[in-house]
Amino acid sequence: xxLVLRKxxxxxxxxxxxxxxxTSTHDFExxxxxxxxxxxxxxxxxxxAIAQYSARPREARIIAAKGIxxxxxxxxxxxxxxxxxxxxxxxxxxxxxxxxGFSQFIRRNDELFRRLHTHQVVPMITRGQFVGMIFLSxxxxxxxxxxxxxxxxxxxxxxxxxxxxxxxxxxxxxxxAEDNRRLYREMRQLYHDTVKAFGAAIDLKDSYTSGHSHRxxxxxxxxxRKMGLVGAELEHVAVAxxxxxxxxxxxxxxxxxxxxxxxxxxxRELNRHVTTGYEIxxxxxxxxxxxxxxxxxxxxxxxxxxxxxxxxxxxxxLGSKIVTLADSFDAMMTDRPYRTRLPLDQALADLRHQxxxxxxxxxxxxxxxxxxxxISGFARQRTLLMMIxxxxxxxxxxxxxxxxxxxxxxxxxxx
Amino acid sequence: xxxAVEIREKIVDHVAVLYPGHYLNxxxxxxxxxxxxxxxxxxxxxxxxxxxxxxxxxxxxxxxLLGVIEAMNDARARLVISNLNxxxxxxxxxxxxxxxxxxxxxxxxxxxxxxxxx
Numbered sequence: 001x002x003l004v005l006r007k008x009x010x011x012x013x014x015x016x017x018x019x020x021x022x023t024s025t026h027d028f029e030x031x032x033x034x035x036x037x038x039x040x041x042x043x044x045x046x047x048x049a050i051a052q053y054s055a056r057p058r059e060a061r062i063i064a065a066k067g068i069x070x071x072x073x074x075x076x077x078x079x080x081x082x083x084x085x086x087x088x089x090x091x092x093x094x095x096x097x098x099x100x101g102f103s104q105f106i107r108r109n110d111e112l113f114r115r116l117h118t119h120q121v122v123p124m125i126t127r128g129q130f131v132g133m134i135f136l137s138x139x140x141x142x143x144x145x146x147x148x149x150x151x152x153x154x155x156x157x158x159x160x161x162x163x164x165x166x167x168x169x170x171x172x173x174x175x176x177a178e179d180n181r182r183l184y185r186e187m188r189q190l191y192h193d194t195v196k197a198f199g200a201a202i203d204l205k206d207s208y209t210s211g212h213s214h215r216x217x218x219x220x221x222x223x224x225r226k227m228g229l230v231g232a233e234l235e236h237v238a239v240a241x242x243x244x245x246x247x248x249x250x251x252x253x254x255x256x257x258x259x260x261x262x263x264x265x266x267x268r269e270l271n272r273h274v275t276t277g278y279e280i281x282x283x284x285x286x287x288x289x290x291x292x293x294x295x296x297x298x299x300x301x302x303x304x305x306x307x308x309x310x311x312x313x314x315x316x317x318l319g320s321k322i323v324t325l326a327d328s329f330d331a332m333m334t335d336r337p338y339r340t341r342l343p344l345d346q347a348l349a350d351l352r353h354q355x356x357x358x359x360x361x362x363x364x365x366x367x368x369x370x371x372x373x374x375i376s377g378f379a380r381q382r383t384l385l386m387m388i389x390x391x392x393x394x395x396x397x398x399x400x401x402x403x404x405x406x407x408x409x410x411x412x413x414x415x
Numbered sequence: 416x417x418x419a420v421e422i423r424e425k426i427v428d429h430v431a432v433l434y435p436g437h438y439l440n441x442x443x444x445x446x447x448x449x450x451x452x453x454x455x456x457x458x459x460x461x462x463x464x465x466x467x468x469x470x471x472x473x474x475x476x477x478x479x480l481l482g483v484i485e486a487m488n489d490a491r492a493r494l495v496i497s498n499l500n501x502x503x504x505x506x507x508x509x510x511x512x513x514x515x516x517x518x519x520x521x522x523x524x525x526x527x528x529x530x531x532x533x
Binding site for chain 2: 003006007010013014017030033034036037038039040041042043044045046066067139140141143
């Protein structure tokens with residue numbers, strides 16, 4: 001084969017491999033190092049380095065070097081006019097050439113260029129932007145670079161420039177995406193804080209149920225997690241639980257705090273809180289669009305005897321069913337104007353009695369399993385016990401929970 | 416023997432013989448230069464690189480080979496290349512490397528040349 005053809009094939013091979021490398025999924029450092037090897041191996045150049053330019057501060061940083069040690073991360077300051085001059089030319093600057101237009105730049109970096117054995121500096125320009133420089137030593141054979149060599153160097157430099165440009169673009173996107181994620185996290189935190197503040201405001205209206213919204217939220221979140229809900233679904237249940245009584249804001253304080261049995265009119269007024277709450281919360285769209293309806297249904301019953309719509313079974317959102325149980329259980333476990341709190345075994349007996357009527361059986365079963373896990377020490381967190389306390393007969397409660405779970409399992413298997 | 420850096424090698428009468436295969440043509444081929452420097456540190460002063468398993472040498476391979484040559488020169492050690500195919504020999508000629516390298520047809524010739532230089 002004629003040597004000219006062999007050289008052409010070698011150059012073409014280099015460009016092909018460089019193209020494949022640049023579009024590969026290898027990490028940036030690997031791409032740059034391979035690219036440096038490619039340009040050096042194409043013309044048998046023993047030493048070289050690649051520097052990436054950054055406009056703020058205006059400097060180039062060496063990111064890859066071959067045949068020279070201790071130069072990675074060295075920085076080369078550039079004047080604004082020098083950057084502009086590099087941008088206006090794509091040809092290499094031969095360091096020792098007279099009147100190359102960069103005498104000040106070369107003099108200023110003389111010591112580094114000596115260490116780099118720099119024969120020429122090749123600017124990398126991509127989409128009109130100066131992205132960096134390649135420093136090349138003399139060829140291994142000490143032969144002069146001919147015009148053909150300079151042409152292939154320019155071409156390869158353009159390819160490497162594209163890789164650096166794309167990398168910078170990707171970093172900017174990543175940084176922007178991270179900013180957005182941070183803002184989103186902050187916004188969510190703000191939402192959560194606002195929700196908690198609303199919950200506390202609702203609870204202040206009822207002198208007997210201080211902290212009710214907070215406890216219902218904790219119960220509901222723990223049950224939902226036990227039922228396998230995660231991410232946004234889990235969050236929606238917790239938020240709905242915090243805000244389930246928000247409609248009470250418009251109910252007269254005298255009715256809420258009435259120690260006597262309520263009259264028909266007072267019941268109607270109190271029961272309005274679910275539709276009022278829905279009207280308040282339906283203004284919320286993203287990210288918690290579902291919670292308005294979830295709170296509206298927290299007094300529905302699976303047997304259809306609830307309000308405001310009298311929904312049955314699966315027509316009631318799961319989140320609402322969870323909040324219903326959490327709300328009722330907290331009511332049983334706290335002192336009321338007309339009675340003291342129920343003992344835990346009695347509250348459990350009520351849940352058992354109302355499973356399939358007021359409460360969804362699956363939700364009661366999840367609650368029982370969660371409580372049993374906490375009492376037995378299998379649960380990582382003791383969310384329920386933190387609120388219930390330990391003032392109960394452990395054996396009685398464990399036996400009840402075992403029996404309830406077995407009963408629910410059996411009815412579930414039969415269904 | 417396969418070294419920790421995945422290059423087949425053997426030592427014959429204080430001459431290290433390396434078989435870079437296609438390993439030379441990729442970034443991991445930098446390990447060949449590292450292995451040569453290790454051999455130099457161990458006192459080896461004669462190295463043969465046998466290209467019998469290397470069909471093609473690309474630009475990355477050339478760059479890495481130049482690193483090996485420079486490492487050998489810096490240590491005043493001697494390197495001989497053997498079993499170079501016609502395409503690679505032409506490439507070395509195009510790049511002006513023939514004049515800078517000692518090349519022998521076979522590994523045995525390369526080892527003999529280095530032993531006679533001791």
